[in-house]
Amino acid sequence: PYRLLRVLGEGGMATVWLAERTDQLQGRRFALKLPHGAWRRSGLAERMARERDILATLEHPNIARLYDAGVDTDGQPYLALEYVEGERIDAFAARHALSVPQRLQLFLQVARAVAYAHANLVVHRDLKPSNILVTAAGEVRLLDFGIAKLLEQGVADETALTREVGRALTPDYAAPEQIQVRSIGTAADVYALGVVLFELL
Numbered sequence: 001p002y003r004l005l006r007v008l009g010e011g012g013m014a015t016v017w018l019a020e021r022t023d024q025l026q027g028r029r030f031a032l033k034l035p036h037g038a039w040r041r042s043g044l045a046e047r048m049a050r051e052r053d054i055l056a057t058l059e060h061p062n063i064a065r066l067y068d069a070g071v072d073t074d075g076q077p078y079l080a081l082e083y084v085e086g087e088r089i090d091a092f093a094a095r096h097a098l099s100v101p102q103r104l105q106l107f108l109q110v111a112r113a114v115a116y117a118h119a120n121l122v123v124h125r126d127l128k129p130s131n132i133l134v135t136a137a138g139e140v141r142l143l144d145f146g147i148a149k150l151l152e153q154g155v156a157d158e159t160a161l162t163r164e165v166g167r168a169l170t171p172d173y174a175a176p177e178q179i180q181v182r183s184i185g186t187a188a189d190v191y192a193l194g195v196v197l198f199e200l201l
Helices: 044-056 089-095 100-119 160-165 186-200
Strands: 002-010 014-021 029-035 066-071 077-082 086-088 132-135 140-142
Touching: 002 029, 044 066, 044 077, 086 089, 089 100, 089 132, 089 186, 100 140, 100 186
Parallel strands: none
Antiparallel strands: 002 014, 014 029, 029 077, 066 077, 086 132, 132 140
């Protein structure tokens, strides 16, 4: 029930569109995430379902909300997420020539969101500036839990799905255990946060 307006971004797994509802909920805009054309054979439908289940458990002011999820008439899965009008955290800090204390205040918002996710047994696994947007009001929104995994007893192991589809990570921000394909815990996100903080400062 969505009308696509324009492409917001594209990644290895999906394209994100600015969209609006075509039914009674007109007026609200969404970031609609649609997997690429290979979703039928690559297992992306299962990965989208996992992202939906993860995001549905997370309600935090600095984490983009999940509003809707489903499968269209052709069997293609979709996620309707909060549309965040903002810019990536590093670009925001540079454009506004933020002081060190101001940059730290932004970073603390990110850290609180990640701590909340960890408290709910979720590891993001791909923290980087392009997944951290800042609104005009200076509020951080953490995006894209698409490769997050629910932690089981504190550690998320490699799954058959991950092995089939391939590891989704950004090497510049990935912890050593991610590069080496070892079990991932919350420390992987802490490592990525350290890289983001280093770049901000």
